[in-house]
Amino acid sequence: MNTLEIEDLRLTLPGTARPVLDGVTLAVGAGETVALVGESGSGKTLTSRAALGFLPRGAEVEGAVRVAGQDLLAMGARELRGVRALTVSMVFQDPRTALNPLRRIGDFLTESLRTNLRWSARRAGDRARELLDAVGLDERVLRQYPHELSGGMLQRVTIAAALMSDPALLLADEPTTALDVSTQAEIVALLADLRARFGTALLFVTHDLHLAAAISDRVCVMYAGRIVEAGPAGALFGTPRHPYTAALLASTPQVDQPRRRLDAISGQPPDLRTALAGCPFADRCRHATDLCRAEAPVSTAVDGGTVACHHHTRLTLEGITHHG
Amino acid sequence: MILRFLIRRLLELTGTLVAASFLVFGAVYLAPGNPESFLLGGRSATPEARAAIRAQYHLDDPFGVQYLKWLGQVLTGDLGRSVQYRSPVLGLIEARLPSTLLLISMALVLVVVFGIGLGWLSALRGGATDATILVGTSVAVGTPSFVAAIVLIWLFSVTLGWFPTTGSGEGFVDMVYHLTLPSTALALYWVGVLARVTRTTMLDEMGRDHVTVARGRGIAESTVIRRHVFRNALGGIATISGLTVSGLVVSTVLVEAAFGLGGIGDLLQSSVAVKDFPVVQAISLLVVALFVLVNLVVDLAFPLIDPRVRLGAGRTP
Amino acid sequence: MTTTVHRRPGFGRVRTRRPWLYLTCLFFTALAFGVAVAAPWLPLADPNLADLGAALAGPSGEHPLGADEAGRDVLSRLVLGSTTALFGPLAVVCFSTVLGVAVGVAAGWRGGWLDSVLSRGSELLLAFPGLLLAILFVALYGDGLLAPVLALSLAYLPYVSRLARSLTLVERERPYLAAYRVQGFSGLAICLRHLVPNIAPVVLAQCTLNFGYALLDLAALSYLGMGVAPGTPDWGVMVNTGQSAVLQGQPLSAVIPCAAIVATVVAVNVVGEHWADLVARRQR
Numbered sequence: 001m002n003t004l005e006i007e008d009l010r011l012t013l014p015g016t017a018r019p020v021l022d023g024v025t026l027a028v029g030a031g032e033t034v035a036l037v038g039e040s041g042s043g044k045t046l047t048s049r050a051a052l053g054f055l056p057r058g059a060e061v062e063g064a065v066r067v068a069g070q071d072l073l074a075m076g077a078r079e080l081r082g083v084r085a086l087t088v089s090m091v092f093q094d095p096r097t098a099l100n101p102l103r104r105i106g107d108f109l110t111e112s113l114r115t116n117l118r119w120s121a122r123r124a125g126d127r128a129r130e131l132l133d134a135v136g137l138d139e140r141v142l143r144q145y146p147h148e149l150s151g152g153m154l155q156r157v158t159i160a161a162a163l164m165s166d167p168a169l170l171l172a173d174e175p176t177t178a179l180d181v182s183t184q185a186e187i188v189a190l191l192a193d194l195r196a197r198f199g200t201a202l203l204f205v206t207h208d209l210h211l212a213a214a215i216s217d218r219v220c221v222m223y224a225g226r227i228v229e230a231g232p233a234g235a236l237f238g239t240p241r242h243p244y245t246a247a248l249l250a251s252t253p254q255v256d257q258p259r260r261r262l263d264a265i266s267g268q269p270p271d272l273r274t275a276l277a278g279c280p281f282a283d284r285c286r287h288a289t290d291l292c293r294a295e296a297p298v299s300t301a302v303d304g305g306t307v308a309c310h311h312h313t314r315l316t317l318e319g320i321t322h323h324g
Numbered sequence: 325m326i327l328r329f330l331i332r333r334l335l336e337l338t339g340t341l342v343a344a345s346f347l348v349f350g351a352v353y354l355a356p357g358n359p360e361s362f363l364l365g366g367r368s369a370t371p372e373a374r375a376a377i378r379a380q381y382h383l384d385d386p387f388g389v390q391y392l393k394w395l396g397q398v399l400t401g402d403l404g405r406s407v408q409y410r411s412p413v414l415g416l417i418e419a420r421l422p423s424t425l426l427l428i429s430m431a432l433v434l435v436v437v438f439g440i441g442l443g444w445l446s447a448l449r450g451g452a453t454d455a456t457i458l459v460g461t462s463v464a465v466g467t468p469s470f471v472a473a474i475v476l477i478w479l480f481s482v483t484l485g486w487f488p489t490t491g492s493g494e495g496f497v498d499m500v501y502h503l504t505l506p507s508t509a510l511a512l513y514w515v516g517v518l519a520r521v522t523r524t525t526m527l528d529e530m531g532r533d534h535v536t537v538a539r540g541r542g543i544a545e546s547t548v549i550r551r552h553v554f555r556n557a558l559g560g561i562a563t564i565s566g567l568t569v570s571g572l573v574v575s576t577v578l579v580e581a582a583f584g585l586g587g588i589g590d591l592l593q594s595s596v597a598v599k600d601f602p603v604v605q606a607i608s609l610l611v612v613a614l615f616v617l618v619n620l621v622v623d624l625a626f627p628l629i630d631p632r633v634r635l636g637a638g639r640t641p
Numbered sequence: 642m643t644t645t646v647h648r649r650p651g652f653g654r655v656r657t658r659r660p661w662l663y664l665t666c667l668f669f670t671a672l673a674f675g676v677a678v679a680a681p682w683l684p685l686a687d688p689n690l691a692d693l694g695a696a697l698a699g700p701s702g703e704h705p706l707g708a709d710e711a712g713r714d715v716l717s718r719l720v721l722g723s724t725t726a727l728f729g730p731l732a733v734v735c736f737s738t739v740l741g742v743a744v745g746v747a748a749g750w751r752g753g754w755l756d757s758v759l760s761r762g763s764e765l766l767l768a769f770p771g772l773l774l775a776i777l778f779v780a781l782y783g784d785g786l787l788a789p790v791l792a793l794s795l796a797y798l799p800y801v802s803r804l805a806r807s808l809t810l811v812e813r814e815r816p817y818l819a820a821y822r823v824q825g826f827s828g829l830a831i832c833l834r835h836l837v838p839n840i841a842p843v844v845l846a847q848c849t850l851n852f853g854y855a856l857l858d859l860a861a862l863s864y865l866g867m868g869v870a871p872g873t874p875d876w877g878v879m880v881n882t883g884q885s886a887v888l889q890g891q892p893l894s895a896v897i898p899c900a901a902i903v904a905t906v907v908a909v910n911v912v913g914e915h916w917a918d919l920v921a922r923r924q925r
Contacts, residue, residue: 084539085541085542086542089541097533099537100551100552101632102629111543112541161541343765344765344769351781463903466906466907474883475896478892482892489888574770574772577861581864581865582884596867608773608776608777612768
């Protein structure tokens with residue numbers, strides 16, 4: 001059984017012409033790391049939040065979000081709380097706003113265990129010290145307030161807090177974008193190390209392809225609310241099957257090929273206010289045909305992954321080789 | 325650190341109080357006519373009475389000396405003598421203090437309970453509850469306490485006959501009963517004010533990321549509201565306590581007039597009417613001192629409410 | 642740096658996005674001012690004509706809103722009373738705005754010792770509640786509207802000056818003002834021609850809110866028998882004279898001016914809130 005299974009998730013916001021998430025299917029196996037890659041507005045954050053049972057206000061939902069076999073969308077508030085407290089944890093984008101500024105770090109770390117599992121202060125405190133040690137922080141921070149810590153330290157704190165209940169699944173929503181470049185690498189290394197150590201499944205949301213390649217076993221590429229391509233990280237980057245993946249790779253600078261021309265993807269992602277008939281990428285795709293504009297491609301299984309493109313069998317697209 | 329802040333804050337406080345007392349004292353010279361006849365309230369007085377006033381305000385000394393001597397008297401509890409009652413002001417105020425103090429305390433309880441309660445409800449429930457409370461508080465902050473008093477008298481005393489229309493009663497229970505309507509009238513405006521401040525600050529806090537994060541960590545909603553929303557809104561609520569207290573004290577003038585209560589406010593009004601300036605002076609000074617004092621307490625308590633505000637860093641948002 | 646309108650507590654963000662509410666209140670405010678201006682020319686009964694036979698009479702053709710305990714016509718007193726009830730606060734708002742903007746802009750523009758002196762002064766004034774300062778002035782200068790109007794102008798000055806100061810501090814750093822300075826325009830000319838017009842909308846929203854507070858405070862004073870000269874019909878005075886009739890079970894002559902006060906203040910507040918929201922949105 002997979003730790004997280006999102007099946008045909010369709011989410012429609014009030015006042016929009018097309019679903020903001022359109023048939024998203026995604027699985028994260030036990031202990032596996034999956035990266036969810038896409039531009040801003042592609043729906044990757046919405047997807048990851050759905051895995052925590054967070055849905056936008058007034059949204060219409062279809063499909064299923066199963067964590068350890070249980071459908072979050074069918075749960076009552078109480079059960080959902082239990083899942084959030086024990087099974088799924090999230091590391092948020094900006095650690096500076098993720099902590100209540102008026103409460104001590106120790107309180108933040110132990111709050112969930114103490115209020116939900118009725119752990120004693122001592123037991124929760126011991127657990128907190130253990131995890132602070134795991135993320136490389138001194139236990140002195142337990143007595144400190146968030147404003148006394150740097151962004152990188154705070155992100156370590158939120159990672160420690162996320163692991164307090166030894167969850168089966170960790171969601172990380174762009175956990176490094178709000179940090180300095182130098183701390184970004186540390187946090188990624190820490191996450192990679194910890195999920196191996198604790199055996200936690202990880203869904204890593206990012207817009208950074210290199211980061212995705214470096215940390216994940218599998219990668220899902222999202223575009224306009226759909227997963228256009230999914231597959232093992234190496235294969236997906238080496239031989240992309242979807243023109244969008246290829247275009248994304250071509251627009252990313254590479255250290256080992258500094259002189260290579262970067263191809264920006266022309267045009268804009270489709271607007272939520274207009275309905276889509278065909279493939280969402282058709283308007284920006286070099287290979288698009290009338291078929292693409294008329295009919296939306298379905299996701300087809302290819303070796304090790306899926307791709308949603310009418311022409312994936314006849315296209316040969318250029319990828320990159322990653323030396324991660 | 326804390327000691328240095330305390331000393332600095334106390335100095336500032338003393339500065340404000342000294343300046344305020346200077347204004348209140350110097351006012352005598354701003355009045356038309358000479359200070360002596362102004363202080364006598366335009367009454368024709370015996371030479372002895374004139375001499376007494378001159379001595380009391382040290383009118384024969386240079387201005388600066390007059391002020392310092394007067395300030396010295398005030399600091400030792402001598403607030404001057406009432407021209408109307410021919411007795412020390414302090415005694416007059418002391419005699420009226422219990423009734424007014426009870427009135428203000430009852431109003432303060434109402435303000436805190438209903439102000440915060442309604443603001444809380446309004447912020448959490450939304451929808452029709454929120455709309456109703458918003459309309460109610462809009463009217464409340466447009467209603468001066470004497471208007472509230474008239475309407476309450478009409479409804480609950482005259483029409484329903486539940487409460488007495490006048491007087492402050494004997495003994496504690498009876499006093500509380502007599503002061504129920506007055507304290508409600510006094511509290512109404514500030515209940516509206518506090519409800520709005522509570523609602524706004526709580527809504528602001530609810531929109532913060534850390535609240536979403538807490539929910540995402542499976543913390544129970546009631547705990548989230550208590551520990552992360554309301555707790556964080558407290559700072560914004562505390563900032564207006566100085567204004568609330570001094571506003572309540574001044575508005576006792578209106579409520580005591582409407583309900584015929586003999587208290588500090590009533591003393592102030594009658595003293596203005598008969599030009600008994602020493603009494604007006606003393607009460608003004610007390611109100612200003614109270615405002616400054618409440619603000620000092622809030623300032624000192626603020627680091628407990630919000631650890632980001634280090635003592636001495638000020639609490640300007 | 643906060644540059645939002647300082648809503649004296651109580652006016653935290655009412656959602657006035659309901660335009661019909663705003664328009665109704667705007668219309669009501671305009672109507673009230675129109676009536677107050679036109680009052681002397683309206684065909685009304687003599688507000689001070691006592692007709693003891695009609696004392697506490699209910700509404701009738703002769704007295705559309707009834708008569709008070711001295712038999713004076715409530716409608717005509719209400720309409721004529723609106724003059725002092727509305728123009729008193731208007732004067733307070735004008736004085737406090739002009740003075741407050743001058744003080745605030747000077748403090749923000751110059752900075753240094755001037756800033757600290759003026760800011761300290763504002764803090765000192767804040768320690769005096771408006772009503773108390775007004776009572777103090779009445780005690781000093783006797784009856785008449787001028788003393789309380791001046792007192793309230795002083796009491797509200799800090800609210801305007803703090804706002805103007807913080808706006809000036811922000812505006813001063815804008816490049817276009819630096820450009821004028823480089824071109825050799827004097828500080829005064831830049832302030833008057835460019836800075837003040839630019840901060841005006843925010844200040845205006847603040848003033849509208851101050852109007853409501855001033856109306857409340859002045860009505861309270863005249864209820865206490867301070868402020869307006871004896872014999873002048875005024876809403877606060879009407880509440881005072883109507884009070885004994887309330888005790889006799891005849892609330893109309895007191896409740897009508899009460900309603901006028903509350904309705905006007907609420908309407909003005911809604912308008913002020915709406916403006917404050919517009920300004921806040923525009924600045925975002």
